[in-house]
Amino acid sequence: MRRIGAPGFALLLVLAAVLSFPGCKKKQPPVPAGEGESIRLNTVADIENYKEILRKDPNNLQALIGIGNLYFDTMQDLLAIQNYRKALVIDPTNANVRTDMAICYRRSGNPVQAVEELKKAISTTPGHAQSRYNLGVILIQDMHDPEGGIKAWEGLLENVPDYPYRDNLKAEIARMRSEQGSGKQVYK
DSSP states (O other): OOOOOHHHHHHHHHHHHHHHOGGGSOOOOOOOTTSSOOOOTTHHHHHHHHHHHHHHOTTOHHHHHHHHHHHHHTTOHHHHHHHHHHHHHHOTTOHHHHHHHHHHHHHTTOHHHHHHHHHHHHHHOTTOHHHHHHHHHHHHHTSOOHHHHHHHHHHHHHHOTTOTTHHHHHHHHHHHHHHHTTTSOSOO
16 A cells, blocks of 8 residues: 655645535536436435334335335335335325326336326325426326327416416427427427
């Protein structure tokens, strides 16, 4: 093993301090959820903790959702679905869990099931913006149903009047409607 002298060690300390200073880091826009997110170092330990809780109490709703969320975040969609299903047996109206499970279905290649789950979430919680938005995206991108996607987004605008991206969504709907008959790609 090569030894670093005192001057080399001092240089390493200075570099570490400079590189860890927040002002030196390049500002990056946030990465979309599920794409390139870093995994927390304690995720494995957190999963093991939830498994231990569930061994003792298999119907612990918070543990089922928590482990499902960790599997979701680490793109282990089938394991997330398994735990989300169990959570939904206990709380079938939980729109957040049902929406996350739908995203797992989509990512694992089953957009039809994703659409079904999102429609269930919307039926129990009509004002759940994320379910309505995701339904539109999946209908447009995966099911190649731009009219159905637009209707889902119009339902979002109708049922969630304070939707923060309202103006952007209205503009996207207008753009898509104008391009539907032109043969251009409807969704970018």
